[in-house]
Amino acid sequence: MADALRIGIAGLGTVGASLVALLQQRKNELAVTCGRAIEIVAVSARNRNRDRGIDLTGIDWFDSAVEMAEKADIDVFVELIGGATGTADESVRAALARGVHVVTANKALLARCGVELASLAEDKGALLNFEAAVAGGIPVIKALRESLTGNHVSRVYGIMNGTCNYILTRMEKEGLSFEDCLKEAQRLGYAEADPAFDIEGNDTAHKLAILTTLAFGTQIAADDIYLEGITNISIEDIRAAADLGYRIKLLGVAQTTGTGIEQRVHPTMVPLDSVIAQVDGVTNAVAIESDILGELLMVGPGAGGNATASAVLGDIADIAKSRPGAQRVPALGRPAASLDPYCRARIQSHEGGYFIRLTVEDRAGVFAGIATHMAANGISLESIVQRPKPRGETGPQTIILVTHATREDSLRKAVAAVSADGYLLGAAQVIRIERPKTV
Numbered sequence: 001m002a003d004a005l006r007i008g009i010a011g012l013g014t015v016g017a018s019l020v021a022l023l024q025q026r027k028n029e030l031a032v033t034c035g036r037a038i039e040i041v042a043v044s045a046r047n048r049n050r051d052r053g054i055d056l057t058g059i060d061w062f063d064s065a066v067e068m069a070e071k072a073d074i075d076v077f078v079e080l081i082g083g084a085t086g087t088a089d090e091s092v093r094a095a096l097a098r099g100v101h102v103v104t105a106n107k108a109l110l111a112r113c114g115v116e117l118a119s120l121a122e123d124k125g126a127l128l129n130f131e132a133a134v135a136g137g138i139p140v141i142k143a144l145r146e147s148l149t150g151n152h153v154s155r156v157y158g159i160m161n162g163t164c165n166y167i168l169t170r171m172e173k174e175g176l177s178f179e180d181c182l183k184e185a186q187r188l189g190y191a192e193a194d195p196a197f198d199i200e201g202n203d204t205a206h207k208l209a210i211l212t213t214l215a216f217g218t219q220i221a222a223d224d225i226y227l228e229g230i231t232n233i234s235i236e237d238i239r240a241a242a243d244l245g246y247r248i249k250l251l252g253v254a255q256t257t258g259t260g261i262e263q264r265v266h267p268t269m270v271p272l273d274s275v276i277a278q279v280d281g282v283t284n285a286v287a288i289e290s291d292i293l294g295e296l297l298m299v300g301p302g303a304g305g306n307a308t309a310s311a312v313l314g315d316i317a318d319i320a321k322s323r324p325g326a327q328r329v330p331a332l333g334r335p336a337a338s339l340d341p342y343c344r345a346r347i348q349s350h351e352g353g354y355f356i357r358l359t360v361e362d363r364a365g366v367f368a369g370i371a372t373h374m375a376a377n378g379i380s381l382e383s384i385v386q387r388p389k390p391r392g393e394t395g396p397q398t399i400i401l402v403t404h405a406t407r408e409d410s411l412r413k414a415v416a417a418v419s420a421d422g423y424l425l426g427a428a429q430v431i432r433i434e435r436p437k438t439v
């Protein structure tokens, strides 16, 4: 049997602790599968004395992850710390600089400097594997990087944040408050260290930026993503969506258009009878539309210790199975230097259906006024509904519109005109509609 693959793990939180447990429990069978043992020889975390329910006997402890990356006698550096800058960034660079392979789950880091890191890995003949960084255990990186080679992708979209999907599902199904659902997602180890990254959509944006690069062969453009999180979604929106035959999901969408690539993350209405609408809780789903294969939809666990560690483990096993001198799959699917420039399509030119919920004064002419502004901006309506109020009730009226496909700039003009009329109470709630091709 070949020499053991020596790994160092930085970060022993939700994912790191699950990984250590899995590597120890399945040590023998992994050695058979990979043709060599996988040995944890070094670890690093912030607090040496914390009880993590794992056995670290005989493993070297490093107080500094950077020092571990620079000095430990390892073949693979596994980065499970998190964060786009600081220790995660420095330690990954240090490992790659000395030709040590890197496995990471850190989408924030890859979204910020993935091309640079991929290029460094190529120069040093090291592998940079990051299956866990997007949609947890779903093997979407491998699918795009390897299995779909030669396809022209036209759209990649999906539910890529387990925390948000968990919150939206429990709000809808159990009527729980946003805050309670978020606390539970944190307790279960789904949320980021700062959960604002989940609920404001940044985490989905980081993942989408990585998928865009793999799907379209362009530079990573995480700052060019239109972004809306789920903090503004109320139970009223969720119920209104259901009444109209839709469910609200936080989607990341990247698609080619006549003017460039459109990348957007926002709460989205998907038809209730679509597969993606049935994806509940921490489960993620990623759909890829391409010319040779057609439509591919992958559904599976998107966050949590074991789901994520499963993907990290697969990445480590790939390295264990690879032979020195063998051809390497480039981290981003093609050599980093050959990535095309990213050309952004602006959200204003987005075309699609929209759901609009308006809270308005209950007075004559309002309904007609809204319909007139829509028509004046060339917006065709699929439905316009005035919610009946209980008999005798006074106060604001709710009007809900669903549009046929229309341009975002026309929609914005129409909503601004409605707002200028003076009967709108609060801001209009606008949610984009996304339609799967077939499933």
Ligand SMILES: NC(=O)C1=CN([C@@H]2O[C@H](COP(=O)(O)OP(=O)(O)OC[C@H]3O[C@@H](n4cnc5c(N)ncnc54)[C@H](O)[C@@H]3O)[C@@H](O)[C@H]2O)C=CC1
Pocket (backbone or CB within 6 Å): 010, 011, 012, 013, 014, 015, 016, 044, 045, 046, 047, 063, 064, 065, 079, 080, 081, 082, 083, 087, 105, 106, 107, 132, 133, 136, 189, 190, 191, 192, 193, 302, 303, 304, 305, 308
């Ligand atoms: N929890 C999940 O479901 C998923 C997490 N990820 C990613 O995996 C990574 C780890 O996430 P979690 O395990 O959830 O985080 P966590 O917060 O539970 O664990 C982080 C670990 O890093 C250690 N750490 C922090 N600063 C350090 C430093 N300066 N030096 C050494 N160690 C340090 C902490 O002591 C802790 O052991 C992050 O990049 C996260 O985005 C990716 C997919 C899913």
Ligand SMILES: N[C@@H](CC=O)C(=O)O
Pocket (backbone or CB within 6 Å): 133, 135, 136, 160, 161, 162, 163, 164, 190, 191, 192, 198, 203, 302, 303, 304
């Ligand atoms: N916080 C993330 C963890 C996995 O990437 C999520 O909720 O999806």
Ligand code: NA
Pocket (backbone or CB within 6 Å): 131, 132, 133, 134, 135, 136, 137, 138, 139, 140, 141, 311
């Ligand atoms: Na994945």
